[in-house]
Amino acid sequence: xxxLETANLTRxxxxxxxxxxxxxxxxxxxxxxxxxxxxxxxxxxxNLVSGIIMPSxxxxxFNGRDITYMPAHERARLGIARTYQLIHPLENLNLIxxxxxxxxxxxxxxxxxxxxxxxxxxxxxxxxxxxxDTAKLTILEIKKMEIARALANEPxxxxxxxxxxxxxxxxxxxxxxxxxxxxxxxxxxxxxVEHVMGVIRELTNRVIVLExxxxxxxxxxxxxxxxxxxxxxYLGGAA
Amino acid sequence: xxxNLSRIIALSAGAIAIALPLFAGDYPLQVARNVMMYMALAIxxxxxxxxxxxxxxxxxxxxxxxxxxxxxxxxGGMPAWLSIPFAAFVAxxxxxxxxxxxxxxxxMYFSIVTLALGxxxxxxxxxxxxxxxxxxxxxxxxxxxxxGSSSKLYWLTLxxxxxxxxxxxxxxxxxxxxxxxxxxxxxxxxxxxxIDIFKWLLVAFVVTSAIQGLLGGIFVQSYGFATPETVFxxxxxxxxxxxxxxxxxxxxxxxxxxxxxxxxxxxxxxxxIPYGHLVVYGIIIILVILFMPNGLxxxxxxxxxKRAGRTA
Numbered sequence: 064x065x066x067l068e069t070a071n072l073t074r075x076x077x078x079x080x081x082x083x084x085x086x087x088x089x090x091x092x093x094x095x096x097x098x099x100x101x102x103x104x105x106x107x108x109x110n111l112v113s114g115i116i117m118p119s120x121x122x123x124x125f126n127g128r129d130i131t132y133m134p135a136h137e138r139a140r141l142g143i144a145r146t147y148q149l150i151h152p153l154e155n156l157n158l159i160x161x162x163x164x165x166x167x168x169x170x171x172x173x174x175x176x177x178x179x180x181x182x183x184x185x186x187x188x189x190x191x192x193x194x195x196d197t198a199k200l201t202i203l204e205i206k207k208m209e210i211a212r213a214l215a216n217e218p219x220x221x222x223x224x225x226x227x228x229x230x231x232x233x234x235x236x237x238x239x240x241x242x243x244x245x246x247x248x249x250x251x252x253x254x255x256v257e258h259v260m261g262v263i264r265e266l267t268n269r270v271i272v273l274e275x276x277x278x279x280x281x282x283x284x285x286x287x288x289x290x291x292x293x294x295x296x297y298l299g300g301a302a
Numbered sequence: 303x304x305x306n307l308s309r310i311i312a313l314s315a316g317a318i319a320i321a322l323p324l325f326a327g328d329y330p331l332q333v334a335r336n337v338m339m340y341m342a343l344a345i346x347x348x349x350x351x352x353x354x355x356x357x358x359x360x361x362x363x364x365x366x367x368x369x370x371x372x373x374x375x376x377x378g379g380m381p382a383w384l385s386i387p388f389a390a391f392v393a394x395x396x397x398x399x400x401x402x403x404x405x406x407x408x409x410m411y412f413s414i415v416t417l418a419l420g421x422x423x424x425x426x427x428x429x430x431x432x433x434x435x436x437x438x439x440x441x442x443x444x445x446x447x448x449x450g451s452s453s454k455l456y457w458l459t460l461x462x463x464x465x466x467x468x469x470x471x472x473x474x475x476x477x478x479x480x481x482x483x484x485x486x487x488x489x490x491x492x493x494x495x496x497i498d499i500f501k502w503l504l505v506a507f508v509v510t511s512a513i514q515g516l517l518g519g520i521f522v523q524s525y526g527f528a529t530p531e532t533v534f535x536x537x538x539x540x541x542x543x544x545x546x547x548x549x550x551x552x553x554x555x556x557x558x559x560x561x562x563x564x565x566x567x568x569x570x571x572x573x574x575i576p577y578g579h580l581v582v583y584g585i586i587i588i589l590v591i592l593f594m595p596n597g598l599x600x601x602x603x604x605x606x607x608k609r610a611g612r613t614a
Binding site: 134144149153213 | 308476477480481483486487488490491492493494495496497498500552
């Protein structure tokens, strides 16, 4: 079942076309990798579908409903959640309060209910000692907290923008397993931006490749990674 | 234990504040009224600051409330008691309308516009001579509340302060606390968690403005007159701001501490150095900002926090 779909999605910044005519579908239960060289438009693409910026052209539909120009906070309530490439802890709230935010505003839970839900989510993510300041958390804990905060929205679609960046190999393995588990249990549609190809191979069912804002390839990782156009995009024209 | 202790302190402070007119003379009551007025304004300024928005418009909304109250009485024939909630309503409603225009602005742009807002209100009132009395101001000839009894006026001001404290407590212990803190920390992140930023800023701006207007309404009842120069005085913006900064921002307790300290110091300085007290006052503010950027409360929390860390 298609959860999220874009048609001819385009975003221009002045003369630069950051996302150019991208049409894609994200299905329930799949983990989709969004890859491409630096500056390919991956984060801009996520910003468009999550409503942080608005498209210049094209449409976005969620569960068949047109959400092209819907504000970000309404999309969050509707069921689209995301994390950010640069970590965004809310530093004046502690660990559990950070996670509560999603339940309070996206789901309209009372503070008490939000705390209970946040406790469960933190436990599921393997977070302990929940009254800690965010300044005292490790990178892995912050990444898990941000995923928990996104899950508190009770989303159907989840975008993870480079959540593995900055983690060592053990931590990466830990987080891959966690993401797989939460996605499977909730039957989420997940979009993952990642630079480490090992992570993409482990985690995703399917990938799309962006280059200079355009979608140049699509398919299972093993297949796409042999695609000459993708290799050229990564290694440059000389090859 | 700690919570019980602060509850006992708060209750005793409240009891003393209520009972003060029973044993204090007119002069101390007058000083206390002043301090409470500034304290309440400091609390409301801090309430909006919790969303990251620095307002320089306190005097503007305070003055607007003051004039709404006095004109409601003199031109509208309202009884004195009604003019006070009316002042709150006018300031709150004005903030609601203005909020649609200015709450998309951030940082210094927001601050500058709020500063200009006060000036605009002042100039309009200054020039509507026939209706407002113009630069000479307007005086309540008869029917001033409580017949001007100083202890009853004290209680009235205390009531205004209680409204500010109650609202601030509500801001600290409800959803709005999470909304404003998230907006202050990171707006993009806040949006992604379903927070309607504009809506919450509007709530905070309208509530704090209405209380500032309410205090303006109480102020004119206390003094029986309003002129543009007195009720739009920059003191009503700068002193509350300094008090909140001294005490410690993002809380109810900080501005309360700051107002008591600065309010009393200011009064004492006024007696000691009648013509130079503002200079000393300014130096205190500079020292605080340089050496205690988190205010007294921040300094206390830092010290006790370290202690807690050691025992843990």
